[in-house]
Amino acid sequence: MTPLVALAAVAAWHAAFQLAVSTLAYPTLLEQPADRFADAHDRHSRRVLVLVVPTYAAVLGAAGWALASGPRTAAVLMAVALQGVVLLLTALLAAPTHGALGRRGRTPALARRLRTVDAARSVTAVAGLVAAVAALA
Template sequence: MTPVDALAAAAALHLGFQLVVTAVVYPALAEVPDDDWPRAHDAHSRRITLIVGPVYGLLAAACLWVLASGSTHLVVLISVAGAVISALATAFVAAPVHGELGRTGRNGHLMSRLRSADRVRLCGAVLCAVFALFA
């Protein structure tokens, strides 16, 4: 397996994960009744963490491998940029918002921020996967 192959595989995994979060997980979480929110959000946070760590870990490893291999092709760099966009949106918006949702409960402003971060992550995942396939 080459570094570019690893990037393409990790990008595809990440995109699949992100599509499920965007199309299934967050809509289901949004439908949880207010009185069940604390339990449902806590369960979501515990479960999703088991997946987020390995998916982002593999994506980061693939990005580092492809960069360490000396690849400076524009399509590779754009793919890595997509991964970075997703990771930054997760680390600096989605994760802190989830923390706040867990502490303070659900409100419209936080849910809006979470969905905005999710759209950014999805765009980054699409960018990463499409350009990795072209690489």
């Protein structure tokens, strides 16, 4: 496998993971009744780590490999940058929002923030996939 094939494969994995969170996990979580939300959020937070850790590790590994081995074309740089933006959105916005949901429970503002940040992560992950595929050409 070449670094660019690895980048495209991981970008596809990352986009699929992010779309599954956006279309399945978060809607299910946010639809929980108020009296069951805290427990559902705790279970979600524990269970999703099994997917988040290897996905983000693969993103970092493939991006690093692609950058280290070159060529650093515009498409490669864009693909890596977009993957990085998803990780930053997660670290700076989604994770703190989950922390607030865990501490305060679901509020309309926190649910809206989580949906908005997650939509941005999904769009960015898909754009990263498009750039990674373009880097193969």
